[in-house]
Amino acid sequence: MKKRGLLHKMKMQVLVVLVLCIYMVGFQQIFFITSVNSEEVTGTEPKITITSPKSGDNSNVTNLTISGTVENISTGVPIVFYDGTEQIGTTSEVIENRWTIPVTLSEGIHTISAKTEVGGNSISSNSIDLTIDSTPPTITFVNPNNGDYLNSRNLEGTTEPSAAVKICMDCTEDAEGQVAGTWMTVTADSSGKWMYQDPQLTEGSHTVYAKATDGSGNNGNINKVTFTLDTLRPLVLPDIFPKQDMTQVSLNPTIRVKISDANALDENVIDNSINLSHNGINDEGTISYNRVTKEITFTPLNPLSPSTKYNVFISPLGIIDAAKNGAFPRFWSFTTSSITSETHQNPHGSYANNVNTCGNCHNTHAAKDPNLLSPKTSTGSGQEEILAADNYCMACHDGTVAPLPENRLNTHTHNAAVKIDGKPSGSSCASCHNPHLDWSERNPNLTQDHITYMHLPSNPVDPNKPTEEISSKEQLCESCHENDSAEKIANPAVDYRVFQYNKSSTATGIYEDYELCLRCHNGDFKKKYDKTADIASFYNNLTEEIKKQYEIINGQSSFSKREISAEEKDFSGHIIKAQDGSPLAGHIPCTECHDTHGSNNIKNLKESLGHEDVQSFNATDTDIKIVKVSIDSKEREFNILSDDKEREFCLACHNGTTAIYGVKGQKYDATLDEHKGYPNKACSYCHGRGESEVEKALSASHAPKKGLVPTP
Structure with a gap:
């Protein structure tokens, strides 16, 4: 009885201690201790893990070893391995909880797992996906094929998806097929396509070698093609x-x-x-x-x-x-030709046979002009004056007897009627054409001509005799040589010249190529006839004399083949070297921006700009701004393109796609700080030079300079 009482007493004491512990420690802590003990118990469950290969691995061998670990599995228990549902091996050799087993797998994708039984329960491992690929990858060329001509520096081909492709360009191959050289690596995409680009690849014949290594480590055989790189357009x-x-x-x-x-x-x-x-x-x-x-x-x-x-x-x-x-x-x-005769040389007829032909333009008794040209007439309605002599020209040049000058009927025409000395003339046509000339292949449009002669100093000195080059457009030979002018003109030292108006197939880009225009649009002429702009100063860095001296040193036609120098580019951004076979290696011709006889645009600007990716351009009388300039203490007004219209005109070519002579205009970069800072200014604000907006506009349009933000 005493023992039973003592036992009861001890139980009561344990119960009291437990209650005190719960009170002091808390129920949650006691529960935590219990949970930990439970986990420690479950950690003794048996487990199989495959550690090698990793799931997703590729192998280029069919005989390989699978390895892994076990936990809480007794030694000697057999482990069975499966490829999907097919049994592929068994092992019971587990050393320090690690096992290995050799297996033989076929080509393809496999799902490997392991199983065993412990105490009547089936234990399964993790499964791994394994690809067996022992086949070397093949590599093919899609572009180029062997013997092809290639017009780009991109090589394309196919191989296994995601394979590493090695390229060796123009390497050497010995008798055993070993290739020596520098190999470059690119990666095929998920479909097996690959591309290799060599920006430095030169024109001509090349041999390219290629080989591939797939994800399983298989090295394919080398393939090669020989091709000709030709990126040059005819x-x-x-x-x-x-x-x-x-x-x-x-x-x-x-x-x-x-x-x-x-x-x-x-x-x-x-x-x-x-x-x-x-x-x-x-x-x-x-x-x-x-x-x-x-x-x-x-x-x-x-x-x-x-x-x-x-x-x-x-x-x-x-x-x-x-x-x-x-x-x-x-x-x-x-x-x-206006007539069917192949030998007809004078489009205006034979003056010797029909003197009345002269009367078409000259009035012997009524004309006040020294050349007896018919006087100017006016409509009296405030419109531009019509020149009577030009009316005679247009009587035939209306498309019936003689061809109508291109664009002559457009809104804006070239109607300057001036002589070379700046005095008014009776004909705007005759300002550029000499109607008295005979037709020749050298001068098919009867462009104004002249003769020049270099006078040497006389001994003794004659103060009345010139000592420099004299042009017949400035001073007639007959003014001094009344009786012997024909003999003097026949002198071999006298140079007969036609004022050139060259275009794409003839212009080299020197001053004299555009002399028909520049003979009036120059500084000297501006002083005599102040309505004319000085454009010649933007072209005078390249002259016939400079061209002649260059070709004496470098050979005939070398001027057109030379590269444009940094000094030339600084002088004018419109000095280019043609890429389309034209001889241009200098200033772009006037005709690239202006139509000769007339245009529906102001300032005779062309309505279509460029040779490739041609752009339309329209500028009416509403697209101008009036600028006042003080000249010799007198204020004059000039009309120039508005800022928006000037930008539109420049960007018609400077868009990165429009080209002249095979040269694309440099694309306007709106992200430049200078452009972002002055988004509404005319291009000439930074790319022109001069004291006034008029001078800057002329400069930027004919000889643009590197951008320079003017000082406020």
Whole structure:
């Protein structure tokens, strides 16, 4: 009885201690201790883990070893391995809780797992996905194929997805097929496509080697192709016929162009190469091609119309070389003869046979002009004065007897009627053309001509004799040589010159190429006739003398082949080197921005700008701003393009896509701080030079400079 009482007493004491513990420690802490003990118990459960290979691994061998660990599994218990549901092996050798087993797997994707039994319970491991790939990857070239012509520096091909592709360009290969050189690596995408680009790859023949290593480590065999890199577009040579602006062209002409390209042309498209049109109508004809000389000829099916201007367009769609490079486009025009005679040389008739022809422009008794030109007349309605002599010109040059000057009927025309000395003339036509000249291939448009002679100092000195080069446009020879002028003019030292107005197929970019315009638009002429702008000063850094001296040192025609110097680029951003086969290596011609006879735009600006990606441009009388400038203490008003319209004009070419002579205008970068700081200013605000907005506008349009923000 005493023992039972003692036991009861002890139970009561334990119960009291437990209650005190709960009170002092808290129920949650007691529960935590209990939970920990429970986890320690569950941690003794058996477990199998595959540690190698890792899930997702690739292997290029079929015989491999799988390894892993066990926990709480007795030694000697068999572990069974499966590939999916297929048993592939068993092991009971577990050393220090680690096991390994060799297996043989086929090509493809496998799902590996392990199982065992402990106390009647099935224990499974983690599963791994394993790819067996022992096949070396193949590599192919999509572009180029062997023997191809390639017009880009991008090589493309295919191999296994995500494989590493190694490229060796123009490496050496020995007799055993070992390739030595520098290997570059690119990675194929998830579909197996790869691309390699070498910006420094030169024109000509190349051999490229390629090999691939796949994700399983298999190294493929080397593949190679030989190809020719040709990124150069075919060029239309300047030697064209009929020549640019040629007149008196036969009514049955053969249009000829020669192509320069290192490779053969695609003769399947050659029929699309030359397009002839007039007044917006295409003229049909047959095209032939001489693959030896690379000359293309176009023969009209029907005789051409007399006194008609025809336009020739050389299309890139019809001149394509073996590398699929399209030629640079070329445009020019010619005018047919007014009569069918092939020997007719004077479009204005024979003065010797019909003296009344002179009376078309001259009035012997009524004219007040020293040259007996008919006087000016006026409409009396505030419109521009009409020149009577020009009316006589237009009586024939109306498209019936003689061709109508291009754009002559447009809103704005070139109607300056001045002589070389700045005095008024009776004809704006005669300001640029000499109607008395005989037609010649050298001067088909009867452009104004003159003779020059370098007078040497006399001994003894004659104060009345000039000692510098004299032009007949400034001083007639007859003013001093009344009786012997013919003999003097025949002197070989006398140089006969035509004021040039060269364009794309003839202009080299020197001052004299545009002398027909610059003979009036210069500083000296401005002093005599202040309505004329001085544009010549933007072109005088490149002259015929400079060209001549350069070619004495570097050889004939070397001037057009030279690279533009940094000094030339600083002088004018409009000095470029043509890439389309034209001889231009200097100032861009006036005709790239201005239409000769007239335009619907102010200042005779062209309505279409560029040779490729041609842009339309429109500027009416509402697109001007009036600028007041003080000249010799007198305030004068000048009209220039508004800021918005000037930007529009400049950006028509400076957009990164429009090109002239194969040269794209530098793209306007709106992110530059200078451009962001002056978003509404005219381009000439920073790219022009001068004291006034007028001078800056002239400078920026004819010889833009590197951007310079003016000091406030």
